[in-house]
Each structure stands twice: as C-alpha cells, then as structure tokens.
Amino acid sequence: MYPNDGFRExxxxxxxxxxxxxxxxxxxxxxxxxxxVLPVNFCLDGDGAVLLRTSAASELARAVAGSVVAFEADEVDAARSSGWSVVVTGRATVVTDPAEQERLARIGPRSWVPSPEEVFVRIHPELVTGRELVGGQTLYGVDIAP
Incomplete structure (x- = not known):
C-alpha cells in the first residue's frame, strides 16, 4: 500500500x-x-471460518470441495466515498461429520433458495486481508467528498 493513498489496512x-x-x-x-464468482449468503463460525449453505447437488458444492478459494465481502457508501472490503482465502471443505452438520443447522446460514438436501461449506481462513477507504479524502489537492 502506498502512503496517503486513501486506504487503511x-x-x-x-x-x-x-x-x-x-x-x-x-x-x-x-x-x-x-x-x-458467485454471490452467496453466509455467516462466520466461532473460529472465523466462513460458512455457506447450498444444495448438495449444486455446481458450487462440487467445484469448491477441497479447493483453495477466495471469499470477499464489502460495504460501500457511495455518498460518502467510503467503505471497506475483506478477503478470506483458504481451503473449502464440505462438512460431512453428522454432529457438526447438526450444530451448523442450528447456527449456520439459512439458504435463500432451500433445497431438499443441503450441505454446509466451510472456508478455513488461512489468509484474511482487508482495507478501508476513508471518506473525504483529497486526490491531487481536490476534495472528492460530496
């Protein structure tokens, strides 16, 4: 990151x-x-793992099982020229342990498109990075805040 580029790690x-x-x-x-890239609803588990819930027959469940993936979420306020973005990189696994599946069924995300047979996908957070754009910054001496 360059100094004074308007972002904070x-x-x-x-x-x-x-x-x-x-x-x-x-x-x-x-x-x-x-x-x-697919948009998904999610939640975090206690250790910072990202949890997704999807159909067991979905392309997503087949494509990510055992693979290294990236997960990104953000929040932007265009009116204030501010926001943040976080990326979690790690190995994705389909949860197969029955006790863990039961626990996640209670605390995990609810599928927005329920299917008869669903699985939980856990992304283990090996690398977690983020940055925040601070509103009201100036660029080349020009105020870019509204």
Missing part, C-alpha cells in the same frame, strides 16, 4: 468484525480453469 480482528455485519459476499473459485 485492516487487521484480522477488524476484518472478522466487519464480515459479521453483512449477510452477502462473493465466493471466487475455478470453473474450467477460469475464475468464477
């Missing part, structure tokens, strides 16, 4: 706190050797 705890505030993010995975 966020530490891991700040990133997780901000992620817990929003209900929707985007998972980035590989489809036919190309990047694919």
């Amino acid at each position: 966020l530490d891991r705890q700040e990133c997780l706190r901000l992620l817990a505030k929003v209900p929707v993010g985007r998972i980035v995975h590989t489809r036919q050797a190309l990047p694919a």
